[in-house]
Amino acid sequence: xxxxxxxxPSPLYRCAGPNCGVLKGASDRWWVMWSSFGDYEVxxxxxxxxxxxxxxxxxxMHVCGEGCAQKLQSRFMxxxxxxxxxxxxxxxxxxxxxxLEDDGS
Numbered sequence: 284x285x286x287x288x289x290x291x292p293s294p295l296y297r298c299a300g301p302n303c304g305v306l307k308g309a310s311d312r313w314w315v316m317w318s319s320f321g322d323y324e325v326x327x328x329x330x331x332x333x334x335x336x337x338x339x340x341x342x343x344m345h346v347c348g349e350g351c352a353q354k355l356q357s358r359f360m361x362x363x364x365x366x367x368x369x370x371x372x373x374x375x376x377x378x379x380x381x382x383l384e385d386d387g388s
Contacts, residue, residue, distance in 0.1 A: 299344035300351025301358065307345060314346040316355055328359045 296307035299316070307313055313333040317340065321327035330352060331337055338345060346352045 294339070296338060296345040298347035298351055299355065300346060301354050303347060303351050305347050307347070311347065314348070314352055316344040316346050316352060317342045318359060326359070326363050328356060330356075 296313070298305045298307070298313075315331050315333060315337040316329065317337075318326055318328050319342075330346075337343055344355060346355065
């Protein structure tokens with residue numbers, strides 16, 4: 284009975300690339316991507332060759348190849364720029380609001 288436990292297959296990995304979803308095979312050359320808030324308090328995207336220890340991490344994205352990695356990187360960069368612009372617009376509104384309040388007092 285314990286012999287059967289050793290034959291349990293590893294988890295199935297599906298590519299996180301936009302509109303991809305291909306399943307990882309045994310000989311595929313896959314990559315692992317993840318993002319974090321880096322040492323300088325800015326978003327950072329990481330890319331590493333396939334490593335099972337990295338692949339099982341909670342934030343890991345499994346990527347089937349260069350094309351999907353590029354699409355995910357592009358999406359990440361777009362999100363960062365969009366968030367920066369949103370923050371900037373919010374700060375501009377706060378400055379205008381403060382000026383109006385200062386002029387009214």
